[in-house]
Amino acid sequence: MTINEFETEVQNYYSKPWNPAQKKAVSQWLSKKSEKIIGLVFAELLKSFSTRYKTAPVIAEFEEALKLVKKSRSDEMSNAPEIKDVREGWEEFTENEIKDALSSLPWIKRG
DSSP states (O other): OOHHHHHHHHHHHTTOOOOHHHHHHHHHHHHTSOHHHHHHHHHHHHHHSOSTTOOOOOHHHHHHHHHHHHHHHHHHHHHSOOOOOTTTTOOOOOHHHHHHHHHTSTTSOOO
16 A cells, blocks of 8 residues: 555545644655555554544554554464475476376376
8 A cells, every 4th residue: 555545545534634744744654664564554543443533543543553463463473384495305306207297197288
């Protein structure tokens, strides 16, 4: 998500634009983040920051959302199975060995 998309979507979703000082601060904060992080922060804001007061979130809420994103990603990674290097024990095959192996597969055209 780009900075412009984020700014537009947040202000529209929360029904209130930032004042000029807030907009400048928000733009500066966002300029230090990747588009991927901006998108993740936006998604987290939608889940955790209420529209009840019709006030668009600012940097304090962005930082809290970013912490939640990092925590959830960290939890996901700690629960992920260990990834083994698929090249471990890898053997090199000759061209003929590869052709022989492929020829035994019925969906591979021979020729």
